Amino acid sequence: xxxxxxxxxxxxxxxxxxxxxxxxxxxxxxxxxxxxxxxxxxxxxxxxxxxxxxxxxxxxxxxxxxxxxxxxxxxxxxxxxxxxxxxxxxxxxxxxxxxxxxxxxxxxxxxxxxxxxxxxxxxxxxxxxxxxxxxxxxxxxxxxxxxxxxxxxxxxxxxxxxxxxxxxxxxxxxxxxxxxxxxxxxxxxxxxxxxxxxxxxxxxxxxxxxxxxxxxxxxxxxxxxxxxxxxxxxxxxxxxxxxxxxxxxxxxxxxxxxxxxxxxxxxxxxxxxxxxxxxxxxxxxxxxxxxxxxxxxxxxxxxxxxxxxxxxxxxxxxxxxxxxxxxxxxxxxxxxxxxxxxxxxxxxxxxxxxxxxxxxxxxxxxxxxxxxxxxxxx
Numbered sequence: 001x002x003x004x005x006x007x008x009x010x011x012x013x014x015x016x017x018x019x020x021x022x023x024x025x026x027x028x029x030x031x032x033x034x035x036x037x038x039x040x041x042x043x044x045x046x047x048x049x050x051x052x053x054x055x056x057x058x059x060x061x062x063x064x065x066x067x068x069x070x071x072x073x074x075x076x077x078x079x080x081x082x083x084x085x086x087x088x089x090x091x092x093x094x095x096x097x098x099x100x101x102x103x104x105x106x107x108x109x110x111x112x113x114x115x116x117x118x119x120x121x122x123x124x125x126x127x128x129x130x131x132x133x134x135x136x137x138x139x140x141x142x143x144x145x146x147x148x149x150x151x152x153x154x155x156x157x158x159x160x161x162x163x164x165x166x167x168x169x170x171x172x173x174x175x176x177x178x179x180x181x182x183x184x185x186x187x188x189x190x191x192x193x194x195x196x197x198x199x200x201x202x203x204x205x206x207x208x209x210x211x212x213x214x215x216x217x218x219x220x221x222x223x224x225x226x227x228x229x230x231x232x233x234x235x236x237x238x239x240x241x242x243x244x245x246x247x248x249x250x251x252x253x254x255x256x257x258x259x260x261x262x263x264x265x266x267x268x269x270x271x272x273x274x275x276x277x278x279x280x281x282x283x284x285x286x287x288x289x290x291x292x293x294x295x296x297x298x299x300x301x302x303x304x305x306x307x308x309x310x311x312x313x314x315x316x317x318x319x320x321x322x323x324x325x326x327x328x329x330x331x332x333x334x335x336x337x338x339x340x341x342x343x344x345x346x347x348x349x350x351x352x353x354x355x356x357x358x359x360x361x362x363x364x365x366x367x368x369x370x371x372x373x374x375x376x377x378x
Contacts (some may be wrong), residue, residue: 004099007031007038007070008129011101014043014052015072015136020188020214021046024290026073026104026140028057032095034067051076053086057093065094072126072133074104077113087116097123101133106144139190139291142311148281152312153187153294153304155330158320164328168201177354178316185314187213189293191243191284195300196222201284205232205241206295215240217289221300223273225250225258225265234261245280249273277307298332305331305343310363313345317357 002011014029022028022044023233030052032040040063042055049057053075056169057064075086075098090098103110103126114124135142156174157163164170172179186192187208198204199220206218218240225246227234233242242263246255247270255265259308266283268275288302294304304310315330336342345361352358 028052033061039063143290150349162322162327166326190289191217193219218242302331302333
């Protein structure tokens with residue numbers, strides 16, 4: 001491992017401290033090194049707070065002159081945000097060299113920050129730990145380039161792929177350790193999405209329930225607004241907001257009553273009673289939500305997977321077998337006709353959590369479309 005990689009690994013670890021708090025901004029870490037000694041470091045803590053490079057320079061004080069700064073993301077150079085451009089701070093500091101793990105895909109920045117530094121006489125090298133840096137900010141990369149949030153589909157199931165018995169019993173298939181890990185996924189997500197079927201069957205809170213961790217926006221797919229007004233997702237909660245996605249099938253009176261209880265209601269068009277997942281993701285993306293966790297039943301899971309909108313799956317598998325086709329599967333609906341059309345996963349990891357298995361993998365997606373309107377970061 002080169003010295004550049006050693007210091008960039010440290011910057012990546014620093015960036016991870018902002019996990020679950022920086023969205024829609026990226027997670028960024030920075031390290032200032034002079035004479036092979038770390039003299040300053042920092043990370044981005046959230047929208048409106050100083051960027052990682054500025055924090056690291058402030059920690060280095062006068063020792064930044066002639067030093068090298070390592071950053072997990074290309075320094076910003078645009079001004080239409082709450083914090084000044086990092087390129088200006090770097091030029092003023094006397095930094096001699098900048099090492100950037102990846103370019104910022106934001107159309108307002110991509111390549112421009114690096115060109116600004118080079119024009120000022122600062123040496124810039126790119127690509128150290130590039131793959132790790134991209135992995136760190138998958139939600140940001142998708143949101144800033146497509147306008148849609150990064151989608152993770154999470155499910156708890158038996159080894160034979162069943163999420164409930166034939167009578168609908170599902171609590172609890174997996175262990176408490178797996179459920180704690182799943183709540184961490186919630187805390188790292190901007191929104192958690194489920195269908196009205198899950199609300200009616202389980203009446204979940206859809207919150208993190210851990211001090212110090214934020215609750216995501218609760219998004220309920222409920223075309224005709226069948227959710228009871230006494231449901232937990234409707235009950236006032238200062239730390240957890242709720243958005244209902246409905247259609248014109250929803251009664252005006254029910255919309256009014258939900259809004260009176262503090263919930264939001266978004267009306268979207270539907271085809272055969274179904275709302276297109278792409279339309280839902282567009283709504284969430286416009287709200288600056290960069291990541292969505294789907295915790296649905298078989299119907300929602302199946303629709304999401306077949307829509308092509310899912311980027312990642314996380315499955316918690318308990319050492320149980322329900323057996324029989326009448327137990328409820330993780331995906332409902334019609335299956336593919338042949339293996340050639342099966343959804344394949346890459347970067348698969350398997351981790352043991354107590355007696356359960358946590359299986360994670362990425363779903364290959366087509367290249368993102370060319371970005372139309374630019375988005376401004378907080």
